[in-house]
Amino acid sequence: MVSVRRFVQDEPALYKASQEFVALLANVPDPVLSVARRANGLNAQIAWTLLGTVLFQDRSYTEIERLLEALYMKFPDELLWTLPVPAAPQINAVVVDTFGSRNWSLFEHVAGIFWSVGLFARRHPDLAAWARERTPEEMWRDLGEIYFMGKKSVRPKACAAIYRLLAPAPLGLGIEFRNDVRPAGAKKRGIMPPLPLTMGARRFLAILGPARDTGFADMEPEKKQALANTYFAALCKESPYRSAHALQFFLEIGSEDFICRERTEGCAKCPLYDFCDYALCRE
Template sequence: MQDEPALVDATRKFICGFSHLPDPVVAVASRAQSKTAQVAWVLFGTAIYQDRDIPEIMRLLSAFYEAFPEEKLWTLPVPAAGAINDVVERTFEGRNWSMFEHVAGIFWSVGLFVRHHPDLVAWARERSPEEMWRDLGEIYFMGKAAVRPKACAAIYRIVSAEPLGLGVQCRMPEGSARKALHGLPPLPLTMGARRFLAMFSPAREEGFADLAPAQKQKLMDVYGKALCPEVPYTVAHSLQFFLEAGADDFVCRERTKRCAKCPLYEYCDYATRRSR
């Protein structure tokens, strides 16, 4: 990174420009009235966030919230699988989604988790990020292995300040405020972040796609700490919008006047070429 100061500066400007854009899951979950409900909807939204673009996931999560508002995500009696699946079919006009067969199980699993931890604000406050990460393994599709990217993403969405997250406090290890990422899980490696690292990181020469998962994650964490040492998650948050499909075009194009105002214009192969 030190060898390309102009690119680093442009990247920081890109990250800053998108740091105020609300996280798509948090934006929908924030419609809930209570903080516990907001956390619960973040957990559900994070677990189902897969193989669909941002507008589609936001539409689906909104449809679920309208069908089962507030605490109906976890209160008994639980809705039948058919009622849950109907929400997906209405939103996506069919069942053509890799997660379709799992959504009902995720819905019930999140509900069970909340019934086990009825005050999710207290649950977070009394736990370190590592303990939260372990607990989230109880939720279907949050992951059971050593690497749980959805659990990591959920934690950041819960504890980060608005608009990146809900701003719920957790119990941070001593000294964590003085050391970036200390005590926090690995940064979310979204598809947008993967695209960015594949195009602009030193790994572009060797082939980012060929790196082992642990190497990709390490690179993401290094970039996060280097580009925004105060709040590394800001980097992950902003990069999720990089070349990610939006309503009519890539989200980053929609927000930068079709690339004309994008700090990465001179470096990005996908920039819309026109006079600036």
């Protein structure tokens, strides 16, 4: 069993550098929220956040941001959910214009996802009230109505959507949610879902985290998530989600290089410089 406490004790310099890395990259804008915040009104911002979260698959951060921006420019604000809905060729044309081809695992599903998010918004016409009046657990269940948001017990996209909606600004939209008070010993219904375990965070945990010597890739999914939850909290006690947000940019492709390199002047100002094998040599 990987011990976060022992790792922190045995690797104090790496742990401190990791905390500094989180603090440095915590302010990097989320690509989905960067576009969703342009929408007029909280309802539209929620709807576009949901759409961007579902589409966030098998493309780089900058590509997803460009696609969501292009869709928003073509179908701004409430056009995401008002009837009549755009035809599939109109939606698909935006994807082709953005990516230059149809070569994307989600291409055949984009129109269906767009329509499904729109249907969700019509079913819940006051999305702001929907978010405020539900616990995260209830939101997680409701989000299963959306095509490609996930139906199984593990729904990483639904978890990511909830954090984007509820986390305080600038990491999220800062929506106040219902946090039921339960009898002593009963399960707290307002509990947040597992923290997002992105590919960047997975790389970080495998290369520079507590499981780097024991094989993070070989761990069971539940143990990976448990380790992430614990270490994210250790890296930023006041807001573990800041850790999850910041670490998603670790060795993640950006506009011209890895996002972490772009934000640290080509690794020159990265707190992890002395520990990361991917760090560029300083001149």
